[in-house]
């Protein structure tokens with residue numbers, strides 16, 4: 001393998017190397033360089049590429065094209081020179097933990113349920129699609145078993161079997177592959193053809209956490225994290241839950257029940273507010289004369305929905321020609337909703353807004369917005385502009 005430039009297979013724990021530059025060419029974004037040999041992993045099989053440095057230039061991405069590994073760099077490298085390459089080890093190790101973790105979960109699901117991993121993406125989270133459904137309980141069992149395999153610290157075995165051996169071997173990702181096939185085995189969990197980098201022993205993964213799942217086509221999509229990425233996620237989520245628990249004065253393992261109770265309380269209060277608002281509107285309606293040319297009502301602390309309902313009832317039940325309902329938001333400022341069924345209100349928006357430092361607009365049958373003026377001035381202006389139309 002080494003002469004093919006795939007040193008990362010044979011030495012997945014090396015992160016520093018020296019190699020001769022074969023070619024360096026300009027691209028749209030910068031440059032890309034090919035080396036005689038490299039430890040940089042090119043994006044493939046769902047695993048993102050390595051990043052790092054080659055001499056003084058940064059390696060931003062790595063890809064394979066026609067069997068050549070190209071390092072996308074932000075600087076030029078002279079062909080023929082020897083450069084020292086250094087991959088970002090923290091990032092690579094997280095990828096190794098994630099990739100082996102993904103194999104364990106996919107392998108176990110395949111073993112227990114016969115489903116295939118039909119889509120795999122390693123980004124901020126690992127996302128895997130399976131071509132069959134799983135319940136939350138089944139996924140929880142898989143998660144526990146996967147972590148037991150991590151804790152058993154099994155060796156992750158890499159082999160390059162012959163074509164004859166492969167023909168009689170049952171493994172995942174069995175495709176018509178040309179050239180040497182590399183198999184990655186995790187005892188009691190998985191055997192899969194793979195081109196990615198893996199940890200040497202499962203214990204190095206540390207933890208596998210399935211975050212959530214959802215229905216996807218006829219199967220299920222699982223979101224998970226492994227290793228340091230999983231630990232980061234757990235720390236963030238624990239912190240978040242601790243803050244929620246403090247806000248609710250609930251124990252950290254009882255926050256959900258507490259939120260459910262809180263939501264019920266809010267719903268009950270909303271029902272009470274609704275009933276009281278109805279009674280309030282009934283009183284206003286009873287006190288309003290019939291067939292008035294303009295009804296102007298100023299309220300405070302009422303919802304936009306209730307305001308609309310009141311305006312509607314003034315037109316419908318009291319046959320007001322124009323109904324102006326206002327909701328005071330601050331001293332000398334309020335929102336307004338003005339409705340009519342017989343007058344096109346659009347031409348009155350401008351004079352009202354001008355006189356009352358207002359903003360807003362609307363349709364022929366209603367206008368809405370806000371005024372900045374005291375109640376007396378507002379009533380006077382409304383009467384002047386709308387009282388006699």
Ligand SMILES: [Zn+2]
Pocket residue numbers: 045099103192193194195196
């Ligand atoms: Zn793989």
